[in-house]
Amino acid sequence: MTIVLGTPGSDGLREAVDALREWQDDGAPMHLHPGDLGWFWRRGERATAAAVRTWRRDGRILAVGLLDGPALLRLAIAPDALGDEEAARRIVADATEPERGVLPAGRADVEAPAGALVHELFSEAGWGFDEPWTQLRRDLTQPVPEPGVRIEVVGPERARAFAAVHRAAFDGSCFTAGHWHAMATGLPYAEARSLLAYDDLGAPVASVTVWSAGPGRPGLLEPMGVHADHRGRGHGRAITLAAAAALRHLGSSSALVGTPSANTAAVATYTSAGFRPRPEVRDRHRDG
Template sequence: MPITLSTPDTAGLAEAVAVLREWQRDGAPFQLHPGDIGWFWRFGAAATAAAVRIWRRDRRILAVGLLDGADLLRVTIAMHAHQDEELARKLATDATTPGNGVLPPGRVAVEAPKGALVQGLLAEAGWRTDAPWSPLRRDLTEPVEDPGLRIEVVGPELVSARTSVHRSAFGLPGFTDERWGAMAAGVPYSAARCLLAYDGDGSAVAAVTVWSAGPGRPGVIEPMGVHHDHRGRGHGRAITVAAAAALRELGASSALVYTPSSNTGAVATYQSGGFERLPEVWDYYRPS
């Protein structure tokens, strides 16, 4: 059977999320996580469905992609299919051919699991490696230390404080209470938590969202931020430790996060929170 490309309807998103949960494994190359789709869900179910791409053979899902913005396709592949030549050629062709509903013309990028055959095919087609990213991992076998700040799980009464911290941390206005509500209504959020850290004065100083893929599987942090007015006081480390503890409570085997290698402050914060820096990874981009 030939490999087919499709975009799910909103009901089909649940299948994609379920498959992504099954594919999460400790020791596997860093890959698209159900939490990545969960974070995108802040734009609503319809927008999320429109951003997801699914590749199948004989109705079996082999790869799932997320258009994370107009110019980046984040794709992951079933472990047994990393070296599947037919799939790799289909992915490379779909990514390289403008106008087929995957990527637009011009400078675009593809994130794929390190070592997957599709990376080599993109390189052969003239794609180049982009700036490196640093994955980081914390094992959750042992209990997590106290973060040193008061931590609250975000429910309806804390949504405004949580979104306010995010907007301050990232300098972006887009994460509103309404978008938090859309995210929390999404399928992936059933295995997620938002946390707020408070300092001794009672101010909300940092926030994080953590996403579990189920017991015994890696969870992911996406996003984490410290309020602009409260930086340089160790709050990033505190909320990172709290995130690890929350994922452990959700049954995760490890906590994962990744950030541009150029963001040395973020890398240092995660390392201070007990995360080990793993070998760098690269997206592939097509020059415009």
């Protein structure tokens, strides 16, 4: 059967999320996670549906893409389709040719699983590489140390505080309590938790959202941030430990996170919380 590109719409989002859950495996390359869709859901269900692409053969989803920005396509590919030539050629053609409506002409990036055939085909099409990212993993088979600070699970009554910490942690962020409420209505949030860490004076100093993909599968931290006024005091390590413990409680086999390799402070924070770096990865990049 021919590979078919589609936009699932709101009704098909559940199938895309379910496929992403099924494909998460500790032995597989790190790729698009249901939590990535969950974090995007802060923009609303309609926007999320419009940003998702699926590639199917004979009705079965072989790949899921998220347009995480106007010129960034983030991909997950079914483990048994990573070397599927027909699927790879269709994905690369759809990403490379602007008239197909996936990526615009000019500068563009594609995040794809390490080892997937699409990398070879992007090279043949003249795509290079973007800046390196470090992916890190923490095994959750053993208990996680206590974070040493007060941690609260965020509900509707803490959404405003969570949003304030997030804005103070990320330059240019416009995240609001309304965004948190929209995110919390999304399908992936049924297996997620947002956490706040507090200092000794009772001020919220760090935030994180963790996303389970189901028992026995890797979970994701997305995003984690420390308030700009409270950095350098160990709060990043504390909230990261709390995140790992929350995922373990949800049944996750491991905790995953990614950050630009140039962000050495973030890499050091995750490493201090027991995460182990994996080999660096790079998005595929096309200049304008």
